[in-house]
Amino acid sequence: MTTVNFKKNILCVGAGYVGGPTMTIIANKCPNYKVTVVDISQERIDAWNSDNLPIFEPGLLERVQKARGKNLFFSTEIDRCIDEADIIFVAVNTPTKMFGEGAGKAVDLQFIEQTARRIKENAKSNKIVVEKSTIPVRAAETMANILHSGNSSVQFEILSNPEFMAEGTGIRDMEAPDRILIGSKDTPSGLAARDVLMEIYLHWVPKERLVTTNLWSSELSKLVSNAFLAQRISSINTIASICEATEADVTEVSRAIGMDSRIGPKFLNAGPGFGGSCFRKDILNLVYLCEFYQLNEIASFWEQVVSLNDYQMDRFVKRILQAMFNTLVGKKLAIFGFAFKPDTGDTRDAPAISICKRLLEEKAYLNITDPHALKNARKDLQDFEEGLDFVEDPYKAVEGTHGIALITEWTLYKELDYQKIFDKMEKPAFIFDGRNLLDHKALYEIGFNVYPIGKPALNHL
Ligand code: UDX
Numbered sequence: 287m288t289t290v291n292f293k294k295n296i297l298c299v300g301a302g303y304v305g306g307p308t309m310t311i312i313a314n315k316c317p318n319y320k321v322t323v324v325d326i327s328q329e330r331i332d333a334w335n336s337d338n339l340p341i342f343e344p345g346l347l348e349r350v351q352k353a354r355g356k357n358l359f360f361s362t363e364i365d366r367c368i369d370e371a372d373i374i375f376v377a378v379n380t381p382t383k384m385f386g387e388g389a390g391k392a393v394d395l396q397f398i399e400q401t402a403r404r405i406k407e408n409a410k411s412n413k414i415v416v417e418k419s420t421i422p423v424r425a426a427e428t429m430a431n432i433l434h435s436g437n438s439s440v441q442f443e444i445l446s447n448p449e450f451m452a453e454g455t456g457i458r459d460m461e462a463p464d465r466i467l468i469g470s471k472d473t474p475s476g477l478a479a480r481d482v483l484m485e486i487y488l489h490w491v492p493k494e495r496l497v498t499t500n501l502w503s504s505e506l507s508k509l510v511s512n513a514f515l516a517q518r519i520s521s522i523n524t525i526a527s528i529c530e531a532t533e534a535d536v537t538e539v540s541r542a543i544g545m546d547s548r549i550g551p552k553f554l555n556a557g558p559g560f561g562g563s564c565f566r567k568d569i570l571n572l573v574y575l576c577e578f579y580q581l582n583e584i585a586s587f588w589e590q591v592v593s594l595n596d597y598q599m600d601r602f603v604k605r606i607l608q609a610m611f612n613t614l615v616g617k618k619l620a621i622f623g624f625a626f627k628p629d630t631g632d633t634r635d636a637p638a639i640s641i642c643k644r645l646l647e648e649k650a651y652l653n654i655t656d657p658h659a660l661k662n663a664r665k666d667l668q669d670f671e672e673g674l675d676f677v678e679d680p681y682k683a684v685e686g687t688h689g690i691a692l693i694t695e696w697t698l699y700k701e702l703d704y705q706k707i708f709d710k711m712e713k714p715a716f717i718f719d720g721r722n723l724l725d726h727k728a729l730y731e732i733g734f735n736v737y738p739i740g741k742p743a744l745n746h747l
Contacts, residue, residue: 303453309323468480515565
């Protein structure tokens with residue numbers, strides 16, 4: 287076997303949604319670097335070493351296969367890999383803390399701290415440590431304090447390099463990013479470490495897209511990016527309510543305002559509420575930060591973005607209830623889509639979870655269908671033993687139902703034969719299009735009572 291001399295050894299601690307894909311792209315783009323991803327879960331690492339990856343992301347498997355075994359490795363040998371690495375990315379999960387001080391808002395930093403301690407125990411030479419996980423502002427300081435505690439001569443330089451990829455488009459987002467943000471200390475060693483990281487990204491990212499800041503600005507920018515995006519969604523969802531009350535059309539309003547170049551057209555789709563592992567968590571983290579600095583008005587401004595999101599999910603359920611004669615007892619509904627957005631099987635914080643729970647409380651019977659998320663949906667609703675079924679085939683899911691609630695805008699739902707579906711349903715048949723995905727006029731002509739988001743209903747009754 288020939289031994290390859292790699293320029294540098296990169297390690298990533300955490301083989302999840304961020305660590306696995308980011309390291310795959312780095313390995314693809316930098317064949318002269320050795321990239322290893324470690325995790326405490328043997329099951330997860332085994333999955334990364336198979337063709338049945340632990341996450342579903344379009345284009346990921348081909349890229350893993352291209353580099354795996356050459357310059358991309360997945361392992362559970364954390365301690366040895368730490369010692370061998372020059373650059374260590376930390377991509378462990380940072381969930382919302384659910385206990386004690388800051389419960390429900392603050393970030394649970396236990397995995398970050400454990401990782402920092404493990405790096406310290408095993409590092410025998412200087413390392414650059416890169417925060418990839420989304421963490422509270424000034425977390426780099428905590429890491430530095432742990433890493434530099436005791437009297438070891440090993441030096442650690444900490445950088446912040448938040449990940450902005452969105453699920454489903456992760457590969458594109460990483461291969462052609464809007465920007466790569468690198469925060470460092472303004473010291474000679476901080477700037478030198480920053481340059482080492484920049485050199486990696488310069489293999490494929492144009493220089494003008496690399497943004498360098500101080501550490502705290504970089505950490506804060508990640509939270510603010512997600513807070514601004516989520517805020518746009520809550521804003522347009524408030525307008526959807528006004529549209530339903532006034533017979534205006536939210537799609538038309540979005541288009542009209544989005545043509546103002548200062549506003550821009552993206553992230554203005556009204557829906558049943560935002561989901562995903564980041565938005566709620568990051569806003570609540572921002573709220574906690576504001577409260578910590580006693581910026582209470584600012585905390586409540588951002589908290590309102592989350593409250594409005596909860597309100598939007600609740601409103602969606604109330605609209606179903608009202609349209610279906612104020613009772614769902616004994617009625618069957620097909621749920622089209624459970625993932626928090628299309629092209630992923632991820633259901634973390636998906637609006638479908640709380641919408642389905644509310645519908646079950648109303649004693650509706652649910653047939654849930656989704657092309658990739660049924661396994662997660664089962665787990666999310668495991669407390670409900672009765673009143674629901676998980677069905678792969680949407681045509682089977684609609685049999686004998688009184689209504690359909692579309693929650694995730696999978697393209698396949700656009701391409702179904704709705705006449706065939708209508709024929710299989712109880713009458714009057716209702717359809718609640720939570721994503722304004724379908725052709726409402728055509729559905730109405732088939733005979734459905736159609737309830738879009740932010741538009742007047744098309745009702746035969
Ligand atoms: C988000 C950020 O976009 C990404 O930059 C960050 O790194 C992680 O968090 P992600 O959670 O994968 O990414 O999904 P995103 O595409 O942003 O969608 C989040 C939620 O907002 C979804 O539930 C989606 O359906 C909803 N959404 C999005 C809307 O309801 N309307 C829109 O116009 C856009």
